[in-house]
Amino acid sequence: MEHQASAHHDEHPPTTIREYVIIGVVLAVITLIELWLSYSGLSHGLMISLLLIFSAMKFIIVVAMFMHLRFDSRLFTRLFIFGFALASALLIALIAMFNFDETRSLFQASAPPPAATAAPQDGGDGDNGEGPADGGALLVKGQPVAEYFSSTCAGCHGQNREGVVGPALTPASLAGDDALYFDTIKNGRPGTAMPAWGATGLSDADIDVLVTFITTVEP
Amino acid sequence: MAAGTHEVEHHTSLGVDNRKLLMWIFLASECLFFGTLISTYLIFKGQSLVGPYPDDILDIPLTSLSTFVLLMSSLTMVLAVYGAQHGRLGMMKAMLFATILLGVGFLGFQVYEFRHFAHVGLNLGTNQFGASFFVLTGFHGLHVGIGVAYLISLLFGSMRRSGLGKDRALWVDTAGLYWHFVDIVWIVVFTVVYLIPS
Numbered sequence: 219m220e221h222q223a224s225a226h227h228d229e230h231p232p233t234t235i236r237e238y239v240i241i242g243v244v245l246a247v248i249t250l251i252e253l254w255l256s257y258s259g260l261s262h263g264l265m266i267s268l269l270l271i272f273s274a275m276k277f278i279i280v281v282a283m284f285m286h287l288r289f290d291s292r293l294f295t296r297l298f299i300f301g302f303a304l305a306s307a308l309l310i311a312l313i314a315m316f317n318f319d320e321t322r323s324l325f326q327a328s329a330p331p332p333a334a335t336a337a338p339q340d341g342g343d344g345d346n347g348e349g350p351a352d353g354g355a356l357l358v359k360g361q362p363v364a365e366y367f368s369s370t371c372a373g374c375h376g377q378n379r380e381g382v383v384g385p386a387l388t389p390a391s392l393a394g395d396d397a398l399y400f401d402t403i404k405n406g407r408p409g410t411a412m413p414a415w416g417a418t419g420l421s422d423a424d425i426d427v428l429v430t431f432i433t434t435v436e437p
Numbered sequence: 438m439a440a441g442t443h444e445v446e447h448h449t450s451l452g453v454d455n456r457k458l459l460m461w462i463f464l465a466s467e468c469l470f471f472g473t474l475i476s477t478y479l480i481f482k483g484q485s486l487v488g489p490y491p492d493d494i495l496d497i498p499l500t501s502l503s504t505f506v507l508l509m510s511s512l513t514m515v516l517a518v519y520g521a522q523h524g525r526l527g528m529m530k531a532m533l534f535a536t537i538l539l540g541v542g543f544l545g546f547q548v549y550e551f552r553h554f555a556h557v558g559l560n561l562g563t564n565q566f567g568a569s570f571f572v573l574t575g576f577h578g579l580h581v582g583i584g585v586a587y588l589i590s591l592l593f594g595s596m597r598r599s600g601l602g603k604d605r606a607l608w609v610d611t612a613g614l615y616w617h618f619v620d621i622v623w624i625v626v627f628t629v630v631y632l633i634p635s
Contacts, residue, residue, distance in 0.1 A: 230522045238519065242512035246505060253501045256632040266633055273628040276508075277621050284515045285617045286610075291453045294461045301465025305472025312476040413486040
C-alpha cells in the first residue's frame with residue numbers, strides 16, 4: 219500500500235484457510251505415522267532413518283508454509299539456514315569428539331607406542347607410561363589399564379587408587395578373593411555408589427584385567 | 438532514511454521489516470542454543486550408570502498427544518496471522534486465544550510429565566539422562582511459556598486499540614515466527630528423545 223518497495227511482491231502469502239487446515243492435517247497424520255513406526259518393530263537402522271525423514275518433513279513444512287519462508291524474503295531463508303547449518307555442524311562435531319576412539323585412530327595404529335615417559339598418575343591425559351610396572355601392557359577396551367582406570371574409576375577411587383568416595387584399590391588394601399572383586403566390578407554394589415560395570419558394556423575379560431591390575435600392580 | 442517517513446513500517450535498506458529481521462536473527466541463534474542442548478542429550482545417551490533409564494519411563498503415546506496439541510497450536514497461530522493480514526480482527530483474536538489455550542495445554546502435559554518423573558525418582562541430579570532430559574525439555578517448556586505470555590500480550594494489545602493496520606499484522610506475524618520455531622524445536626526433540634529407541 220503506502221510503501222513502494224513491497225508493491226512488487228505479494229503482501230500476504232497466497233495460502234488460503236483451507237490450505238492451512240490441510241497442512242495441519244498432514245502434519246497430524248505424519249505424527250501418527252511416526253507413532254506407529256516407533257512401535258512397528260522395524261529394524262533399528264530403518265526405523266531411525268524413517269523417523270528422521272518424517273520429522274525433517276514436518277520441520278520443512280512448518281518452516282516453509284507456516285513461517286512463510288517459501289513466500290518471504292530470501293534473506294530470511296538464508297539467515298535461518300545459516301543458523302541451522304551452524305547448529306548441525308556443532309552437533310556433528312561434538313558427537314564425533316565424544317565418540318572418538320583413539321585406538322582406531324589412523325595415527326595411533328601405525329605409530330609405535332611411546333616409550334615410558336612421565337609419571338603415570340597425572341590425570342589420564344593419554345600419555346601415561348608403558349610397561350608392566352604400571353599396568354601399561356594390560357589393555358581394557360583397547361586402552362592401557364592404568365589409563366582406563368584413571369579416566370573411569372579414579373573419580374571415586376582416586377588417581378593413585380588411594381580411595382576417595384570408594385575404598386583404596388591397591389594390592390596392600392585388597393586382601394580378599396579375586397572373585398569378590400570381579401563380582402563387585404561386574405555387578406556393582408547395590409545400595410552404594412559403586413556402579414555395575416558389566417551393564418555398561420565392560421567384558422569379563424576386561425574385568426579380569428582390572429582385577430589383576432588392582433590386586434597385583436602397585437600404584 | 439526510512440525513519441520518519443513512515444510511522445508504521447520499519448523497513449531496512451534490505452527491503453524487509455526490522456522486527457521480522459530481528460526475529461529471524463534471533464531464531465538463527467536459537468538454533469544453536471537448542472542444537473547444543475540436543476547434542477548434549479545425544480552425548481549422554483546410554484551413559485547413565487543408574488536408572489531410571491529413558492525406556493523405563495518415557496510415555497510415548499501421552500507425549501504424542503502433547504505433540505499433537507502443539508502442532509495444532511501452530512495451525513491456529515498461522516490462522517491468527519491470516520486473520521491479521523486480511524483484516525479479520527475477530528478471527529485473529531479467536532485464533533490467538535485458541536493458540537494460547539493449546540500452548541497452556543502443552544505446558545500442562547509437561548508439568549504432569551515432570552511431576553511423574555520426579556515421583557518415580559528421576560530428577561536433574563539422578564543420572565545423565567535426567568540431567569540432559571530436564572535441561573533440554575525444560576528450556577523448551579520455558580520457550581513455550583514465554584510464547585504464551587507473548588501471545589497474551591498481543592491479544593490484550595489488540596483489544597485495547599481499535600482498527601487493524603498493517604502494523605498489527607506484522608506484530609502477529611513476528612510472534613507467529615517465534616511460536617512456529619518453538620514448535621519445530623519440539624518436532625526435533627520429540628523424535629530424538631522420545632521416538633528413537635535407545
